[in-house]
Amino acid sequence: MSGQASIPLVLMRGGTSKGLYLHERDLPPAGQARDALLRRLMGSPDVLQIDGLGGSxxxxxxxxxxxxxxxxxxxxxxxxxxxxIESGRVSYNGNCGNISSGVGPFAIDERLVPAHEGVTEVRIHNTNTGKVLVARVPVSGGLAEVTGDLAIPGVPGTGAEIVMDWSATIGAMTGRLLPTGAPVDKLTLEDGRVIDASIVDAGNPVVWLRAEDFALTGDERTEINDDRDLLALVREARGKACVLMGLCADWRRGDTDVPAVPFVGLVAPPLSYSTLNGQRAEAEDMDLRLHLMFMNRLHESIAVTASISLAAASRVRGTTVHDAAKSRRPGAVLVGHPSGITDVSVTVDDDTSGPEVTFRSLGISRTARRLMAGRAFYP
Incomplete structure (x- = not known):
């Protein structure tokens, strides 16, 4: 096509995210040329990403x-x-658990790994964190199965269950479950208030804060994105946690130096509320209520890596998550979020306390689906 080049790719939904899946062999080496191409494919910087494949x-x-x-x-x-979306910056600091759930099906369908009828186990080395996660992907006819009866909040309908094992991802970025060595740290805000923060690194590091410290009751929804004062406080708390983790020297540079990870989670005790699609989530069906902030916006559901961090934090006494959560079912934590309630599996050898807790299981089930395969064009 005159004036344009093209590249093969697959557009996939992985969990509650959607993205472009590419073979490394088709891309320029890691660096500026690759980042420029990814920006162009997505249509960034532009709030609508109207001239690319991104979804704004x-x-x-x-x-x-x-x-x-x-x-x-x-x-x-x-x-x-x-x-x-707005700056076009391409960030590699951390992993995305939802996109990870599409890697196993992609690898099977693209013949990167042999397919075994029934279930194929795909061992995935995430280069961002250096950790290995395992996807158990249902297979039929040599391809990843799509149809099934697993429903996940934030995705219409049902799909084939992909079991993701994250038990080997403790200390994904920092090498420690508790990067500061403490289950809770004190953050002093610029207005003089002191708040509690639990920084827990499993799957990805997340800064877990109490919703009440930000005047949230737990039943808020997307109006959070329009509350500039709240977003400024969340950004400040995240920046100061990044300083404690050694990720930046000045909290004001948190968004610049480490734009994507750590996430921020605002936790509250169980609460009944209406989900984004108008259904009821009942307090008695969850262990805690969560608002997850991702790149200074409310996540419409919950990031997989954040659910892994939250499940781990729920088993460490003294964390803000442990204090907020009820325990309704052994071996699981039930998380209420804007799209519904997510079940995360977690069992430990010693459920008493401390950073030395050993996890026997830490995982979540997802669905994924190939939406399109072809060539994407770019000028």
């Missing part, structure tokens, strides 16, 4: 780069990229 939300402006792995303990290497 952080959860639809994501990329998975996949290649065969040279590691003995992995089948594929997977690099996650977050393309900022």
């Amino acid at each position: 939300r952080p959860i639809t402006s994501k990329v998975a780069v996949v290649a065969p792995s040279a590691r003995d303990d992995a089948d594929v290497d997977y690099t996650f990229a977050q393309v900022d």
Whole structure:
């Protein structure tokens, strides 16, 4: 096509996110040329991403780069990229669990790993964190199965269950479950208030704050995105937590130096509320209520890596999550979020306390679906 080049890719939904899945062999080497191409494919910078494939939300402006792995303990290497909508910045600091759930089906359908009828186990080395996660993907006829009866909040209908094991991702970014060594740290805000923060690194690091410290009751929805004062406070708390983690020297540079990770989670005790699609979520069906902030916007559901961090935090005494959560079912934490209630599995060897807790299981089930395969054009 005159004036344009093209590249093969697959557009996939992974969990409650959507992104571009590409073979590493088709891309320029990691660096400025690759980032420029990803920006152009997404249509960033532009709030609508109208001249690209992005969907004008952080959860639809994501990329998975996949290649065969040279590691003995992995089948594929997977690099996650977050393309900022407004600035066009391409960030690699951290992983996306929802996009991760599409990597196994992509690897099977693209013949990067042998398909085994029934269930195929795909060992995924995430290059962003250096951790290996395992996807157990249902397979039929040599391809990843799509149809099934698993429903996940935030996705219409049902799909085939992909079981994701994240138990080997403790300390994904910092090397420690509790990066500061403490279950709770004190953050002093510029207005003089002191608030509690639990920084927990599993799947990805997340800064867990109490919703009540931000005058939230737990039944708020997307109006949070229009509350500039609240967003400024969340940004400040996140920046100061980044300083404690050694990710930046000045809290004001948190958005610039580490734009995507850590997330911020605002936790509250269980509460009945209406979901984004108008259904009721009842307090007795959840362990806690969550507002997750991702790139200074309310996440419409819950990021998989954040659910992993939250489940881990729920088993460490003294964290803000542990204090807020009720325990309704052994081996699980039930998280109420804007789209519904998500069930995360978690069991530990010693459920008493401290940063040395050992996890026997830490995971979540997702669905994924190939939406389109072809060539994307760019000037």
